[in-house]
Amino acid sequence: MIVAVALPAWMCRNFDETEDLVGAEKGYDVRGTIGRLEQAKPQWVLIGNSMLYTRLTEGKLTEVSGVKSSLLARGRSQSAMWLLFLKNVLLQSKARPAVVTIFFRDTDLTWPDFRVTGGNERAIADLRGPEQPEWVQVLGRKDQSKGEPLHGLPNQASGFLRWLFPTDRLRAAAQRQIQERAFRATRVGTRANSSVRRAELNDRFSLSHLRSDLGSDAAPIRVGWEMAKVGAETIDMGFYEDGPVRFDSSPGASFLPHLVALAKQHQLQLHFHRIKRRPAANHSRPDGQVMTAYMTELSAYLREQGCLFTDESGDPALTLDMYVDGDHLSSKEDVQARYHRLFWERVRPQLAPHFNSAGGNRH
Amino acid sequence: MVFQSIEYVLFLGAVLAVYFWLSAKGQNAFLVLASYVFYGWVHPWYVVLIVCVTLVDWCCAKGMEDSTTPLRKKAFFLTALTVNLVVLGAFKYFGFFVENVTALLSAIGLMPSPMLLKIALPAGISFFTFQSVSYAVDVFQGRAKACRSLVDYAAFVCFFPQLVAGPIERAAHMIPQYQKRRLLDFDHVRDGALQLLWGLFQKVAIADNAALLADRVFSLGDPSFPILWGGVIAFGVQIYADFSGYTAMARGSARLLGIELCANFRHPYLSESPPEFWRRWHMSLSTWFRDYVYIPLGGSRMGGLYWARNLFLTFLLSGLWHGAEWNYVIWGAYHGLLVVIWPGLASRFGWLTPSAEGTGSLVGVGRILLTFLLMNLGWLFFREHSLSMLLHDLQLNPMAASASEWRMGVALGVEALLYGFPLLVILPLLDRLGWLQSRWKEGSASWRWALAQGLAAAGCIYGAVSLRCEVGADFIYFQF
Known part of the structure; x- marks a missing residue:
């Protein structure tokens, strides 16, 4: 027993740390964000994940639309976190925008337990107050909040293990060494060093070589080399394809009814915008029968609840060359300018009256 | 709950802390309870399914053994078999069936409305239903005695370490282990x-x-x-x-x-050789298919073509067992073909033997x-x-x-x-x-x-x- 525990711990502690390759989970600065919103006093707040922040920027959107805009966006966030952005950030601030837009992809809005654990756990914990009845109603016991004993215990235990075996750097270096050995074993006919070989391999596995039916918004994971990111995204995409197939508007099924109710209670105009996922080579990505049925029900529900709804998924002007990886758009100036213009043209007919009535500054 | 998680370590520790203080019956009842907690950790409704399957199989096995007429015995056996296969079919193969029928009808010009049915596949369903089927067959054929204790039988079906992905155990190996008290042994x-x-x-x-x-x-x-x-x-x-x-x-x-x-x-x-691979890979499944599919089909008894057909069909079914997708069927067919042609190849090329x-x-x-x-x-x-x-x-x-x-x-x-x-x-x-x-x-x-x-x-x-x-x-x- 002593050998089994002490020996690895000693070896890990004696490891010469040469590289810091592993990223850490980040929390969320709730106070700072509230302060930023109060200072900016936006007329338009947009909530979402990387689907949002790879498409729109505050400055450019304000410039194109003439409406002072702010983004509340976080990579890999999902409906559970969007509710918290609305409830515990926007509504806790003095900012009262004329419109709140939620950027979503396909079935995001009715998939409550997608991404509530993993990389965003700390941020979710920071965003949550002590009492969140919607969470209990929607997620039930799957909601592993800080206050519940079974959640804290594994975290404490894994914290202790991390202290006992400080292994993150050791792991990254060990994996790199194995890769180096694989490179050395296959250096026939090349004088390229490992860095060049690694770059070559990264390029071969870059997202432009992915199958066209795969799309993802996975935030980069900083492990030893870029290829790991593709593996993570593949797994993520596998999960994404397993989303709900039926629209369900009951309050126990998703956070959507809670988002709607909260906005009504505070007289906020909600707007939902569905993005176009990465299209095929012919620039289109038609919905299947199941998704068409889902979207018909979703849009009917939103309109019935007084929410605005726009859908860019069938827009032929959003072409494949605008996408950089998965469902993300390129950050190139011309792509961004084009998307901002197309987006504003699409949403303007529905949103402009609300900005007008709120006294916004329009084009 | 997955093995490589802190939750499992804590769970196993808690089970061990209580387990060795109990009597044999108490240990089994506690194992059943712990196994249901383990299985229902994420989706509690899965427990309902496994409880139903357990109850039906236990009653049918008792019924088989107590039957006074062969017809009655067969009726109990067929009930157990049907329930297990229907459960497996409904959860695992229904979507595959509907998808392929829809595709076929569409291909001949009919456009059926899509069935919006997507059933979540309970983890390990193929494992525990196969274990239950083997029990029903063994009791029917007199190779095993029906387990008189529902708790012991439930422990055999739901034992948490092997519930989700095997090994696929036989009643004759497991139930005697449940009938005596397990002691803490360093x-x-x-x-x-x-x-x-x-x-x-x-x-x-x-x-x-x-x-x-x-x-x-x-x-x-x-x-x-x-x-x-x-x-x-x-x-x-x-x-x-x-x-x-x-x-x-x-x-x-x-x-x-x-x-x-x-x-x-x-x-x-x-x-x-490929046949040897199958004697070394996933042995509990290979022997299951050998005993409950290949041999009942006739095995090698009728020789030649029948042997080849039986072996090929067994591997085809083994492929389908892995998943309701065509690639698994192709995988099964490929291995079936390999093991069928291998003896011929080995006799033609001596170095393969x-x-x-x-x-x-x-x-x-x-x-x-x-x-x-x-x-x-x-x-x-x-x-x-x-x-x-x-x-x-x-x-x-x-x-x-x-x-x-x-x-x-x-x-x-x-x-x-x-x-x-x-x-x-x-x-x-x-x-x-x-x-x-x-x-x-x-x-x-x-x-x-x-x-x-x-x-x-x-x-x-x-x-x-x-x-x-x-x-x-x-x-x-x-x-x-």
């Missing part, structure tokens, strides 16, 4: 803990790292021949380490509880390599779910790939094999040297055995923490 604890750690190492250090390589390759839209094969070899390492790791953790957990589970693997990648010169000879190594390649071709069918991509993959020309592509592909394969080195090379070597034999446990050598176990455990912990993949995935066999 040897069991030591062996069980080491097996758990070895399984953990296989999963997090080998399988997950190999998965990262395989997933990258199988997410490419334009793989070249060498890169594809680098990925296939990575998948071959992944699936072996993943499943063997799960089995080791299952057997280790069971051993801590004083229960022996059967072995599932015996160095399969050292097989010298393992002979007295043993594995150590150059020809023996050649046979191992050939079998390894053939098995990996099978893994391509298993891993590639898109039939159009599979067709594309099979048409790849090795001569069309550049030297750089070859270097990348071989590097991927070598990297995967380096991760798999402890499982593919060190373990068989230790086994061959006799270092895993129980004789080391006894007598004056027992302290050496304890030290060796301590060092092995330290190696597993060190390996698991230093090589643990950042991106962990579920066990592959959970989906079956």
